[in-house]
Amino acid sequence: MTDHIAPVAIGDQLVGPGQPVYMIGEIGINHNGDVEIAKQLMDAAATAGAQAVKFQKRNPDVAVPEHQKSKMRSTPWGEMTYLDYKFRVEFEREEYTEIDRYAKELGLQWFASPWDVDSVEFLENQFDALTYKVASASLTDFELLREIAETGKPVLCSSGMSDWETLDAAVEVFDRDKLVLMHATSTYPLPPEEVNLLAIPAMRERYGVPVGYSGHELGLEISFAAAALGAVTIERHITLDSSMWGSDQSASMEPREFASLVKGVRVLEQAMGDGVKRVMPGEESKIDSLRKVTA
DSSP, X not given: OOTTOOXXXXXXXXXSTTSOOEEEEEEETTTTTOXXXXXXXXXXXXXXXXXXXXXXXXXXXXXXXXXXXXXXXXXXXXXXXXXXXXXXXOOOHHHHHHHHHHHHHHTOEEEEEEOXXXXXXXXXHHHOOSOEEXXXXXXXXXXXXXXXXXXXXXXXXXXXXXXXXXXXXXXXTSOGGGEEEEXXXXXXXXXXXXXXXXXXHHHHHHHOSOEEEEEOBSSSHHHHHHHHTTOSEEEEEBOSOTTSSSTTGGGSBOHHHHHHHHHHHHHHHHHHOOSOOOOOHHHHTTHHHHOOOOO
């Protein structure tokens, strides 16, 4: 039952039972450090009818593990260390200022997953962040979770790579009146047998908060099923071209597919109804001609 679960306000959007599914185009770092690519992806999300786009924000000096910093990586910009690569694709104030401006122009909300305390401070102080998204990888970074909670902003929290014990501890950090959990499995791309969609109603029952879905699978079907199970928000990675260079591109939706997802979810919203069994208007004229009544 969802009657006792209140929606969470994210700016002028209400996210929760009885509200339109909050559709998020996860840009992440699929922009490859190019703000013009980011804006094209924002165009795609807006054209599809999504309410929001999401990015990732890091201070690579802090967020990249020490043992990975000096590892070499082949990139479109040549061979470089993993740390240099992370700096190469990272947006700073100039790029996010343009993203903020363009989002307002498009009527889109935007936010980011901060991967370290420095990034929370950046998003809060520079842009008065609308909301924060906790990445699955950050569920056990309690310093980061507390920093996010202390902003008092609403929080979307993914749940990949976790069991009940891990998720219980993370949930305790946040104000549940401002929390939306998101069922997720951190496998890219995600095979159907690892999706576990029934975690959506289970999480809703366990924590008494709205629950959405962050998907990394290929195709539309699983995300449609998540919506039918009551997911209040659906987030999918988006890309201009799934063959582009980058770790998330191959598990991302191209614009046309993402538009099909949003359109299909809106159809599902109309189709769900209220659960009260009754004769529908389109059936009324059929009763006399089709129904036989016997004692």
